[in-house]
Amino acid sequence: MPMNKFYILILLIVFSSCKRNISNESSAEASFIDFSFFGDDRIKIDSTLINTSKDEDFKAFYKKFNYETAWNTKEHRDFIINEISKAKNEGLESKDYNYETLKSFETKFEDLPDSTIVKYDLLLTSSTQLYVNHISKGKLNPKKLYKDWDLEEKKVNINEILYDCIDNNNFSKAIENCKPNHIIYKKLKNCLKLLQQFPEETTYELIDLRERIVPNKKNKYVPIVKKRLMYWGDMVEKDTVLSTVYDKKTQEAVKIFQARHGLRPDAVIGRSTIDALNYSRNQRIEQVVVNMERWRWFAHDFGNHYLLINIPDYSIVAVKENDTTQTQRIVVGKDTRPTPILESKISNINLNPNWTVPPTILKEDIYPEAEKDRGVFRKKGLKIFDRKNNEVSPWSWKKEDANKYKYVQDPGRNNSLGSMKINFPNRYSVYLHDTNHRDYFAFSYRSLSSGCVRLEKPLEMASYIINDTTKWSLKRIKDTTDIKYYYKLQKAKQKEIDKINAKILAKNPNFVIEKKNLPKPELKTIVIKIDEDVFIHQLYWTAWETDGILNFREDIYCLDANLYSKLRY
Numbered sequence: 001m002p003m004n005k006f007y008i009l010i011l012l013i014v015f016s017s018c019k020r021n022i023s024n025e026s027s028a029e030a031s032f033i034d035f036s037f038f039g040d041d042r043i044k045i046d047s048t049l050i051n052t053s054k055d056e057d058f059k060a061f062y063k064k065f066n067y068e069t070a071w072n073t074k075e076h077r078d079f080i081i082n083e084i085s086k087a088k089n090e091g092l093e094s095k096d097y098n099y100e101t102l103k104s105f106e107t108k109f110e111d112l113p114d115s116t117i118v119k120y121d122l123l124l125t126s127s128t129q130l131y132v133n134h135i136s137k138g139k140l141n142p143k144k145l146y147k148d149w150d151l152e153e154k155k156v157n158i159n160e161i162l163y164d165c166i167d168n169n170n171f172s173k174a175i176e177n178c179k180p181n182h183i184i185y186k187k188l189k190n191c192l193k194l195l196q197q198f199p200e201e202t203t204y205e206l207i208d209l210r211e212r213i214v215p216n217k218k219n220k221y222v223p224i225v226k227k228r229l230m231y232w233g234d235m236v237e238k239d240t241v242l243s244t245v246y247d248k249k250t251q252e253a254v255k256i257f258q259a260r261h262g263l264r265p266d267a268v269i270g271r272s273t274i275d276a277l278n279y280s281r282n283q284r285i286e287q288v289v290v291n292m293e294r295w296r297w298f299a300h301d302f303g304n305h306y307l308l309i310n311i312p313d314y315s316i317v318a319v320k321e322n323d324t325t326q327t328q329r330i331v332v333g334k335d336t337r338p339t340p341i342l343e344s345k346i347s348n349i350n351l352n353p354n355w356t357v358p359p360t361i362l363k364e365d366i367y368p369e370a371e372k373d374r375g376v377f378r379k380k381g382l383k384i385f386d387r388k389n390n391e392v393s394p395w396s397w398k399k400e401d402a403n404k405y406k407y408v409q410d411p412g413r414n415n416s417l418g419s420m421k422i423n424f425p426n427r428y429s430v431y432l433h434d435t436n437h438r439d440y441f442a443f444s445y446r447s448l449s450s451g452c453v454r455l456e457k458p459l460e461m462a463s464y465i466i467n468d469t470t471k472w473s474l475k476r477i478k479d480t481t482d483i484k485y486y487y488k489l490q491k492a493k494q495k496e497i498d499k500i501n502a503k504i505l506a507k508n509p510n511f512v513i514e515k516k517n518l519p520k521p522e523l524k525t526i527v528i529k530i531d532e533d534v535f536i537h538q539l540y541w542t543a544w545e546t547d548g549i550l551n552f553r554e555d556i557y558c559l560d561a562n563l564y565s566k567l568r569y
Contacts, residue, residue: 041072043114049122057129061159069121070166077106079171080128089189090135090179091292093568097127129158136178138296139567148340150427151297182302185295187545191288194550198231198281206278213269215251218244225269228277229253232550234260262313262553264444272445272554279552284543287552290563291541298539299343306535307346307432309453311339312542312553314446316432316455318464326464331435331446331454338557339451339538344424346534349462351480352411352523353421357382358429361450362407371399381414382407411523412483419481420458422465424536432536434458447556453538465534472528486521494518 050062061070071077081102087094105112105120112120137154161178165171179185205224213219223242229235235253251267258265261276269277279287302308305320311332318326333339337360357366369376377384377394384392385406392405409415418434428451435454440446455461459481463474479485501513542553542560555561 042068043118043121044068045118045121049118055126055129057158058126061125061129061162064159064163069118071121071124073166074109076166076169076171077109077124080124080131081106083171083175084127084131087131089192091188091192091289091567092131092134092139096134096139097131098123102127125162128162132156132158132161132175132178135175135296138293140293140563142294142297142341145563145566146341148338148428149297150340150342152299152343154297154300180295180298180300182295182298182300184541184544185292188288188292188295188541188543190548191543191545191550192285192292194545194548195281195285195288201231201281204280207274209269209274212271213246215246215248215267217246219246220244222246222250225254225277226250229257232257260549260551262444262551275554276552284550284552286564287555287560288543290560290567291543293563293567294539294541299537302537303533303535305533306537309339309536309538310553311341311538311540312556316453318461326461328461329441329446329456331437331440331449332556333449333451334447335557337449337451339449339453340426340428340430341540342426342428342430342536342538344426344536346422346424346465346530346536348423348530349465349528350421350423351462351477351526351528352419353415353417353433353525354411355409355415355417357407357409358450362402366407367399367402370394370397370402377407381409381412383410411525413481418454418458420455420462420477422461432458432461445554465530466528467532480526481523483521483523486523490518490521 045062045067047062047067050059050067053059062068071080081099084094084097084099084102087097087099102120102124105116105123109117109120133156136156136158142149142151143153156178161174165174205227207221207224207228209219209221213221213225222244225246226235226242229250230238234257235250237249246269254267254269254273255265257276258267258273261273263272263276302319305318307316307318309316309330309332314330314332316326316328316330317324366376366380366382374394374397377397384394384397385408386392387404397405409417413419414436416436418436420434422432424431430452432453432455435449437448437454440448440454441456459477460474463472463477466472466477504511504513540557540559542555544551
């Protein structure tokens with residue numbers, strides 16, 4: 001036998017004897033064929049271990065790998081285990097993805113029998129698939145939690161992502177692309193990091209106060225307020241005395257705290273400020289965690305041009321090509337009629353819209369009042385129409401026939417929709433619009449509507465969206481929605497007619513001119529189609545970070561605590 005062949009034979013025998021001893025494994029556990037003797041690290045897996053699973057992605061994954069182990073490269077395994085170990089950075093828990101078990105397997109990998117390697121491989125696959133699914137579209141399904149959330153369900157091809165990772169060694173980029181790429185999600189991650197750096201609160205005092213704390217007065221709770229302000233960094237200087245006087249230095253710190261929480265920075269410590277002060281560090285961490293989950297539900301791509309509404313912040317911004325082009329205050333639905341979370345696209349804008357009263361408002365507001373006083377229809381400027389569009393007298397209205405009618409408010413500044421309405425398809429019959437309660441925008445708490453979003457500067461928003469300064473300049477929009485403008489036109493037209501008549505009479509004093517009254521000016525509804533793709537995103541988030549400053553908003557619909565309990569169940 002040639003010498004080189006002899007050495008190869010000796011090496012094969014030694015290598016074979018060093019292989020893991022699988023003779024002690026039961027026949028049930030040894031359900032694979034060991035190909036590693038031939039220089040291949042893959043291990044054949046009994047297909048019954050896979051096909052009994054109810055998870056189609058899991059079965060498809062191993063079918064692609066010909067029912068062999070897929071995680072044969074230590075670099076790949078280490079990346080996934082390390083990624084799962086940092087799940088808390090995404091507001092998730094590494095225990096959900098079997099981190100300790102996977103780590104234990106990897107630590108002893110070189111000594112594992114092949115049957116255990118198979119178990120490790122299967123567990124690593126199922127854990128990774130679950131993790132990718134959660135970071136891509138959330139741990140929970142909002143449509144199973146809420147009736148008023150209408151977001152397009154995300155489609156995630158988990159196996160394509162994993163094939164890309166394994167086949168192309170593209171783990172870092174592929175996994176990172178699964179996470180929301182919006183700047184607010186990234187800022188929430190920073191929020192979480194900042195909060196975790198705050199010291200653990202061993203003793204935490206609540207402010208139990210029913211009266212307001214006003215500047216320059218004494219109050220026994222002022223020392224606790226100061227401690228909270230110093231803890232959060234709003235009050236930088238240490239106050240060793242902690243007197244009960246609500247002094248100037250504390251007032252300035254309270255203003256900073258109030259601004260961070262979307263409250264009027266007036267230094268008056270009322271109910272809303274006290275509620276915000278009573279949040280602990282851990283409660284704020286929980287709040288950030290649930291907001292990260294919501295951002296996994298939201299679309300990863302908002303489009304090139306969109307309106308982004310944050311309901312708890314009472315704000316709307318217009319974004320085009322990553323630049324913020326409009327910012328306004330808004331009024332949103334009250335807690336009994338919350339503004340729905342949805343994504344849509346603007347279809348048209350109505351100038352001088354009439355208002356057909358929706359069923360909920362009819363049932364809960366109009367009908368009960370009308371039963372007591374039929375005059376409520378006139379007071380609210382409502383006309384009643386039957387199914388043939390004939391107007392019905394309010395005095396003949398009967399509750400038993402109420403649902404047979406349509407209730408309409410004519411266009412006008414005092415119309416409930418104001419001078420403008422922005423329409424977009426949705427199943428809740430909501431829209432953005434002007435309002436006849438313009439005083440609401442002066443309030444810091446603006447959860448006051450019946451579900452629709454009211455705009456602080458509706459005509460400016462209309463002009464921006466229409467984006468046609470030739471046909472629809474802001475001045476023309478304002479004129480079109482102002483009844484005084486039409487009276488002015490009528491007056492000018494009458495003046496011109498009178499001028500012409502005067503000339504006729506000057507030439508023929510005996511000529512009889514038939515007097516004609518011009519029709520009374522009225523506002524007409526104008527529908528303007530929007531051809532450009534402008535998307536609407538009505539969303540809900542109560543925490544974010546700006547330049548290292550933590551910002552929180554009141555959870556106006558009381559969703560945060562309940563969602564956190566479900567995430568950690």
